[in-house]
Amino acid sequence: MIDRLLLYKLRCIKCGFEGKLSVADENKGKDINGFLECPKCRKKYEIREGIPIIIPSYGMLQDERVQVFDKFSERYDSWFSSERGKILFENELRAINSVLERIKYVESLEIGVGTGAFAEKLGIRFGVDPAWHALLQAKKRGIIVVQGVAEKLPFSSNQFDIVFIIVTICYVRSPLLVLEETKRVLKSGGYLVIGFIDRNSCWGKYYLEKKRRGHLFYSPANFYTFNEVKRMLSKIGFKIIRVASTITQKPSEKTIELEEPKTTLDPSASFIVVLGKSE
Ligand SMILES: [Zn+2]
DSSP states (O other): OOOOOHHHTOOTTTTTBBBBOEOOOGGGTTTTEEEEOOOOTTTTEEEETTEOOOOGGGGGGSHHHHHHHTHHHHHHHHGGHHHHHHHHHHHHHHHHHHHHTTTOSSEEEETTOTTSSSHHHTOOEEESOOHHHHHHHHHHTOOEEEBTTTTTTTBBBSSSEEEEESSOOOOEEEEEHHHHHHHEEEEEEEEEEEEOOOSSSSSHHHHHHHHHHTTTTTTTOOOOOOHHHHHHHHHEEEEEEEEEEEOOOOTOOOOOOOOOOOOOOOOOEEEEEEEEEEE
């Protein structure tokens, strides 16, 4: 059945009702598949394999950015255990952990949780993503997941101590809308961790070239620079508290090594992590 903790966090995206969505009557005797119902507007949301589906329209799932992670979720996930992927992933995790030092949180959410690779390593409890097959993998990793979109989060306001957006900002339709929604679901004074490849960095340029050539995972991506992310955060009302940067090795290098993250913005680093606080 759907996770009990989750029931209290969900929001009706049709009428904005925030409270406990009820489990619809016809669910009797069914463990996993069924419906949730909004007590206010009576909108029903499907639950499939224990995962609530709270999306504005099924048509949105046809978007290229969603399709690629839905259809090729296993191929995407295998990157994390590939020879190069494993090291790059570990370097990214180290940078993320470096901004989290002495930050205390209980309720955590990852927007764009994908297959749950980051969430599992970072101990993130909840995840949301539009890509169904990626979510199934995240669920197997123990993450409590919802199928939803970042621009209209299926969560009530003031729910989380911290929200993570890791290598996801480049795949959303509207980063500003996503940051606004992030601010809404965060408790007052809550934290945002945003990790991304800077467009002007050497890996940024490498991925842009892949995008230009129509690479499966990079062609739907829009990359941003640190300054662009900084401007967006300040526009929505996030104060930057810490930054970290890593991956100073070039994509052309044959072997990629583990590196210690810098707690500053290293101009030769490609992966940047920003810790913001909701003001
Ligand atoms: Zn409703």
